[in-house]
Amino acid sequence: MNTPVFEGRFRDKVVVVTGAAQGIGFAVASRVVSEGGDVLFVDRAEIVREAVADLCTERAAACVADLETHAGAETAMRHAADQFGRIDILINNVGGAIRMRPYEAFEPGQIEAEIRRSLMPTLYCCHAVLPHLFKRGAGTIVNVSSNATRGIHRVPYSAAKGGINALTQSLAMEVAERNIRVVATAPGGTEAPPRRVPRNAEGDTTQEQGWMRDVVTQVKQSNFMKRYGTLSEQVAPILFLASDEASYITGSVLPVAGGDLG
Ligand SMILES: NC(=O)c1ccc[n+]([C@@H]2O[C@H](COP(=O)([O-])OP(=O)(O)OC[C@H]3O[C@@H](n4cnc5c(N)ncnc54)[C@H](O)[C@@H]3O)[C@@H](O)[C@H]2O)c1
Numbered sequence: 001m002n003t004p005v006f007e008g009r010f011r012d013k014v015v016v017v018t019g020a021a022q023g024i025g026f027a028v029a030s031r032v033v034s035e036g037g038d039v040l041f042v043d044r045a046e047i048v049r050e051a052v053a054d055l056c057t058e059r060a061a062a063c064v065a066d067l068e069t070h071a072g073a074e075t076a077m078r079h080a081a082d083q084f085g086r087i088d089i090l091i092n093n094v095g096g097a098i099r100m101r102p103y104e105a106f107e108p109g110q111i112e113a114e115i116r117r118s119l120m121p122t123l124y125c126c127h128a129v130l131p132h133l134f135k136r137g138a139g140t141i142v143n144v145s146s147n148a149t150r151g152i153h154r155v156p157y158s159a160a161k162g163g164i165n166a167l168t169q170s171l172a173m174e175v176a177e178r179n180i181r182v183v184a185t186a187p188g189g190t191e192a193p194p195r196r197v198p199r200n201a202e203g204d205t206t207q208e209q210g211w212m213r214d215v216v217t218q219v220k221q222s223n224f225m226k227r228y229g230t231l232s233e234q235v236a237p238i239l240f241l242a243s244d245e246a247s248y249i250t251g252s253v254l255p256v257a258g259g260d261l262g
Pocket residue numbers: 018019020021022023024025042043044045065066067068093094095096097117118121144145146147148186187188189190191192195197198199
């Protein structure tokens with residue numbers, strides 16, 4: 001299923017997309033380019049440079065930064081402002097469960113790693129982008145959360161995404177009078193090409209692969225449509241919320257999970 005391209009929907013908009021080397025982030029960022037926007041593709045993986053080079057357009061630029069640090073988030077926002085003159089929209093997409101396992105099987109360091117991966121980049125990027133949006137007097141932030149705020153074998157990730165939902169609502173309340181919207185989507189399980197950058201660099205053990213299968217079963221059973229979504233089905237609502245069509249929507253988290261509300 002392909003989402004229609006809305007010709008020119010992001011013309012004259014400068015958009016920063018995080019985690020843009022692959023998956024949902026790359027699909028979102030490249031779609032914004034097709035719809036006329038200037039886009040900074042941010043990722044800590046060097047392959048983001050190739051991904052951008054392949055698009056063959058000056059309206060796409062790459063930035064390698066580790067967004068688990070505040071300095072990385074500041075670098076990315078400064079890069080976008082230097083390259084394109086300002087920032088209009090930030091799409092915070094970095095995240096993803098590193099490990100699937102029952103909560104009692106997580107080691108303390110693994111719990112922290114999930115929070116660093118799926119909460120801190122969005123917290124830091126929201127903080128780092130605000131001066132740019134205040135300067136412009138307007139802006140939109142779209143956070144990519146998850147319906148896995150309710151789900152098995154990924155409790156720390158659920159907690160991180162619950163944090164994303166909370167910061168979306170609280171920040172939206174704080175900055176609405178400054179003409180800034182803050183919104184989120186909560187995707188369900190999504191089919192995507194094999195990852196070039198794995199979620200877990202150590203690889204999954206046989207036992208973890210079994211726990212992953214339990215998660216897939218749970219995800220399919222918990223949604224009305226009994227299936228995973230496609231990349232296009234995740235891209236479309238993110239871009240709608242990022243666009244001016246959603247000008248009266250702020251503080252909302254939109255479930256995009258076949259009826260599973262998370
Ligand atoms: N794929 C799904 O089924 C699914 C379901 C629900 C929610 N989500 C959410 O959607 C978002 C994207 O998921 P995906 O599966 O496309 O991701 P992915 O794991 O395929 O890609 C994530 C990208 O982020 C980059 N990245 C990771 N940590 C980073 C850091 N500290 N700094 C900069 N870049 C970093 C990686 O290099 C990678 O390119 C995530 O927030 C995820 O939680 C995904």
